Amino acid sequence: MGWSTERHARSECPPGRTAEAAQRSAAVADRVRALQGVLAAALGTEVRGTDLQKLKRVPRRAPPAVPQADLVSRPGPVWAAFAPPRPRPVVRWFGGERRYARRLTEAEDRFAEAIERHRATEETRRTRVARAIRDQAERQRRLDDAAAEQHARIDEYQRAVESRDRRAVSRYFQKALDRAAEPLDFPRRRRAGYVPESTLLALEWDLPDLTVVPAEAAYRYDKERDSVVPVPRPDKEIRLLYQQLVAQLALRALHLVFGNDRYGVVETVVFNGMVESVDLATGRAVRPCLITLRATRQQYQALVLDQLDPVACVRHYFAAEVSRHPEELQPVEPLLDFDLADPRTIEPVDVLSEIDSRPNLLDLTPDEFEHLVHNLLTRMGLEARLFRRGGDGGIDCVAYDPRPITGGKFVVQAKLYTRTVPPSAVRDLFGTVLDAGATKGILITTSGFGPSSYQFANGKPLQLIDGTGLLALCHQHDIRARIVPRAS
Template sequence: MDAIPASKKEIDARYARLIAQVAIRTLHEIFTADPAELVTVATFKGRVSVKDKATGLPERPYLIDVSAERELFSTFVLADLDPVYTLKKLNALVSPHPYDLEAVRPVVDFEALLAQYKFVEGIDAVAGLDSRRDLLGLTPGEFEHFVRQLFEAMGMKSWVTQASRDDGVDAVAISEDPMFGGLCIIQAKRYSKAVGIEAVRALAGVMEDKRATKGILVTTSWVGTDSRDFAARHGRMRIIECEELKYLCREHLDLDVLISLPKAPPKRS
């Protein structure tokens, strides 16, 4: 019988599944090898060593970034699950085209951070400004994951993102962490201009639908006075704009991020 070569679509699907299997197996090995009291959360960042086709230089693009809590992961039946769907359940950041080595940017690139500190040592800190991560340079999906990790660093126990109706710009997160006053809805907006009041009203609607006790809108830009007044009248909403977002990144992620807005936000009186 003659061998029939697999199609590119089949090869791509197999490669994506292989990456998912490696990620899930690695998380399993971490939780199995370490005591529960020592490791409660594990993160896997998958990279490949290749040469840039445009320059011929070696590079190591990330194809996957996923975190899992032991409590949730321990409920999975590894022999029966589909690893690709498991990554979706874990809100993993996965390359849309892994076989073509299309990279994703991990929320925190530890190697890049270390290299940055070595680079700026002993020189004017202003010289390193361009090396800061620009949040407006993230894709909508990457920004959602960035906000997710920020709130996890702030003490959020868990959250589940849901697809929005505006191409992934918004992310909805749910947490039962008591420090946020019970059930909390978080909406992320990676904008370069003002966020309209319709987004704040939409957040209020989601809060009502989910019976949440608190709602938080996080944006790289700012909101208008009407939005702030609406949130104040609502009483259970908080708005985090660009400057506060940068402060929270420094405070909880130890990251000095950049938000390259085309114009400065209006000053508050």
């Protein structure tokens, strides 16, 4: 073989390495397709929500307690089996009659004893049967009682869900979301908290970090190294794929919530996408929010999920706040901090109001309520100043946050309401924010907000804090409070 031939042979890629590079490239391409198809895969699975009545267990039947052998009475003794044969006529002449009489008496005694033994045996059997039947009936009663108790709990749970009980609805959706299979190897942590005053479900959802996107675009054979090496994926492409994935996961969460809402108790969803990571500057665990959006049922139902661009949808249609630099774990401020909706942070109210010593906010006057809000803002570290009622141009309080970047001037309105705050109040607050040149407008109420209010607030510097959020803030800052509707 000449030199040129040998050189040509060395330049050829070994068939095994070619196959390996192709196989690894195909695996990367499959991974990317899976990341791009997360929403489509979710839409392929029908979501209906749990029919709580179907959770009722069928009452079990107690196993038979009577032994099979005891079910049928044993036949009694038959005289024919005991009766001695009668002597022949010839034998009678030689004392046979006397011997027969003696044997007959003995047979009658044995027969009587057999009858007595049979009677005692039957009485014992009947006693066992009666006891077994009673035991079986008692076991069946306990099984029926357990089933009835379980059915009653299900009925009570369903009534609580239908009446929009905070804990019951939170539990219902938590279980529904926990059952949802997570695609690929994504984190499974997610939390649901219900705000009945606003028929709002807050979600805190763990997202995969940026490393979920393959850093390799493909693989090739490097003849110099005689090995298969990765072809790096451009950083811009990694960020775009990650943004697309995060947007899909947010829309998938909306699909799961509204699809599982069999009882029609959720009108608005707030989605906070979190990432578990480590701050390389400090080495400490961090959990920044990389996306936050708010969606009403009406907005969601107008979507054609299998036709839209997920990124454009969350950014422009839902006006989501999305981290500009997720690779640096740059956080965004959640539209609603989950702690304000977490049912575990809201202290239960004793139905006997005289036993519960926490002040009922609905018993306050409007002025007293404004002072409570002022006190709360002060405890939160803000510099707050109250305005006199009627001369404030729609402002009850102005709060200043001295922190750089995230701070600023906030105009605050406090609504001591028992009914849902009308959307006009939210629109008026936005006008006040613009007129006052404020950084943000905050509307705090003892009641709740409707979907139209949340829809208007999307993408605007407005924060809506309903009764649940207010109680959570009071709890966090050691202000004893409760909200109990006045007796009509």
